[in-house]
Amino acid sequence: xxxxxxxxxxxxxxxxxxxxxxxxxxxxxGVLRIPNLAHGTLxxxxxxxTYFFLVTVGVPYVAAIGLAAVVLxxxxxxxxxxxxxxxxNAPHTHHxxxxxxxMFFFQAVAQxxxxxDFRRMESPISxxxxxxxxxxxxxxxxxxxxxxxVLGLLTWFIxxxxxxxxxxxxxxxxxxxxxxxxxxxxxxxxxxGLAAALATVAAGLVAPINxxxxxMGDALSLKVFAIIILGGLGSLPGAIVGGFTLALAEVxxxxxxxxxxxxxxxxxxIVIVLAIRPTGLFAKAVQR
Amino acid sequence: xxxxxxxxxxxxxxxxxALLLAPLALTGQDxxxxxxxxxxxxxxxxxxxxxxxxxxGQLSLAHGGFFGIxxxxxxxxxxxxxxxxxxxxxxxVVGTTVVGYVAGVVALxxxxxxxxxxxxxxxxxxxxxxSRWESVTHAHSGVSxxxxxxxxxLLDFSDPMLMYYLVLLFxxxxxxxxxxxxxxxxxRTLIAIRTSEDLARSVGVNVGLNKQLAFAASSTFAxxxxxxxxxxxxxxxxxxxSVDLTFEMLMFILVGGMGTVMGPVVGTFLVLFLFEFFxxxxxxxxxxxxxxxxxxxxxxxxxxxxxxxxxxGHRRSRGPAGGNETGNRSENRVPDTTTxxxxxx
Numbered sequence: 001x002x003x004x005x006x007x008x009x010x011x012x013x014x015x016x017x018x019x020x021x022x023x024x025x026x027x028x029x030g031v032l033r034i035p036n037l038a039h040g041t042l043x044x045x046x047x048x049x050t051y052f053f054l055v056t057v058g059v060p061y062v063a064a065i066g067l068a069a070v071v072l073x074x075x076x077x078x079x080x081x082x083x084x085x086x087x088x089n090a091p092h093t094h095h096x097x098x099x100x101x102x103m104f105f106f107q108a109v110a111q112x113x114x115x116x117d118f119r120r121m122e123s124p125i126s127x128x129x130x131x132x133x134x135x136x137x138x139x140x141x142x143x144x145x146x147x148x149x150v151l152g153l154l155t156w157f158i159x160x161x162x163x164x165x166x167x168x169x170x171x172x173x174x175x176x177x178x179x180x181x182x183x184x185x186x187x188x189x190x191x192x193g194l195a196a197a198l199a200t201v202a203a204g205l206v207a208p209i210n211x212x213x214x215x216m217g218d219a220l221s222l223k224v225f226a227i228i229i230l231g232g233l234g235s236l237p238g239a240i241v242g243g244f245t246l247a248l249a250e251v252x253x254x255x256x257x258x259x260x261x262x263x264x265x266x267x268x269x270i271v272i273v274l275a276i277r278p279t280g281l282f283a284k285a286v287q288r
Numbered sequence: 289x290x291x292x293x294x295x296x297x298x299x300x301x302x303x304x305x306a307l308l309l310a311p312l313a314l315t316g317q318d319x320x321x322x323x324x325x326x327x328x329x330x331x332x333x334x335x336x337x338x339x340x341x342x343x344x345g346q347l348s349l350a351h352g353g354f355f356g357i358x359x360x361x362x363x364x365x366x367x368x369x370x371x372x373x374x375x376x377x378x379x380x381v382v383g384t385t386v387v388g389y390v391a392g393v394v395a396l397x398x399x400x401x402x403x404x405x406x407x408x409x410x411x412x413x414x415x416x417x418x419s420r421w422e423s424v425t426h427a428h429s430g431v432s433x434x435x436x437x438x439x440x441x442l443l444d445f446s447d448p449m450l451m452y453y454l455v456l457l458f459x460x461x462x463x464x465x466x467x468x469x470x471x472x473x474x475x476r477t478l479i480a481i482r483t484s485e486d487l488a489r490s491v492g493v494n495v496g497l498n499k500q501l502a503f504a505a506s507s508t509f510a511x512x513x514x515x516x517x518x519x520x521x522x523x524x525x526x527x528x529x530s531v532d533l534t535f536e537m538l539m540f541i542l543v544g545g546m547g548t549v550m551g552p553v554v555g556t557f558l559v560l561f562l563f564e565f566f567x568x569x570x571x572x573x574x575x576x577x578x579x580x581x582x583x584x585x586x587x588x589x590x591x592x593x594x595x596x597x598x599x600x601g602h603r604r605s606r607g608p609a610g611g612n613e614t615g616n617r618s619e620n621r622v623p624d625t626t627t628x629x630x631x632x633x
Contacts, residue, residue, distance in 0.1 A: 098582045111572065279398075279402060
């Protein structure tokens, strides 16, 4: 039972990370109708930039994540401007190929700047707390709390603020939004910046638990795709439900079946879900 | 016919001659010859990608995985099970075709980005199985001592030059199949699906079946290329099935030109040459290569061969020989009459 509770908290913490990363991806898909294959590398860069601010510059942990989120938001906007904006009228395969190019580039840059070896980032938050007999590290609790906080803020931003509402408007009807004066270009930039910042928060939170490496984004990239497919491409609640579901499934499978099965479960989920429902579980009507 | 030398035929001939004569110019440089041979095996697999992505317009990201299945079938059968090379190659080709067909039944229920994500997940599962299934695939220690093809009569394939010509022969076959498909009704059907799936369906094309066949054919080429790759390398590891390999092949075809007959060959050899050139930089080469991919897809989505074809077609359509068109040539001219965004893929 203790083991189960232990794994439950691990799963929740992982789920928080997945949610933050997946929401960015699903927002980008909702607005631009492209699956950004480079999302995982933004996450990876986010982790390294956080590492840079925390270890090399020496600012406090929270500030390091914040600064890294700002840096990544700028990179996200640049990515949209330089790569995806010129391709907005191209066939959908071109976006994906361009995203792959961006992905290779970011990985090579990270490797050139920080090396290919694994790096460890020490968190200032240490120690454990005993909940129902299970030892849960404070870092994991911080992850869950931050994730919930950020998700709440994001929901408020999208539903209540004028800039956030433009995102939803573009998702619903691109032409109609342009007619009432919403610039698709600006919303695309906003979305990309937001997505990159969210991925950075996720990466900054999880970095003290995992190790950093230039390829750390690869597996995550596929997992967040599994999540947003599970939740339906472009759906925010879907990404949250999918994130926690997949994380719990993964943690439980690696504990009770095997580590390799845990690693592969995300892909098995994608294959099974798409085999049964080719447009995902909660897919919204896709505008064409 | 000797008087009617179109630029395309001339170009094809030049590439073919260069490939044929390369070993003679490279006597004593076994390393370069080996790189060329490996490149040719990749090019065969890239022809498969050309079939599904270039002609049919479906981005399959499981291609590296299928290549890996071919590699490991030949690799494992000729070592652990002590088969001869030729039957192992046959099993690899038939095996990947069957796997491709079955996978296609499920994968092709999805469309567009779902298809890409689905196939990427498939590719990753194949990679995970190969890199983790210790008892069968030896996981990260890989497979060493893969057999050379057994000699046929006087031809002894342990000679690197003969091995090169053997792979080249298969490459020629792959190129010819692509050429034949492009000229046939099947090719036009696939291009119709690429242009608009809904439109193709509405004019009576059996979209599902044709996509299915294109997908199976693409995995056949991947398996053939993979099987030969295993023999050429002699040692294979899980990286021969990785998702990165799919992305590299994607770059080859993009540089060469999607949907063209010569694109896969030109693209593969050109990019591999660049890779070798930047070899000292190892992983850092992607700092240069990554932006090149992005720039290509933005500014030159038709690839080298695509542009050369359009250029040649444009000149010819105005030249005196304009009335004497082959099916192949008139297809090359289609791009000029449709909008840029539609024809590039």
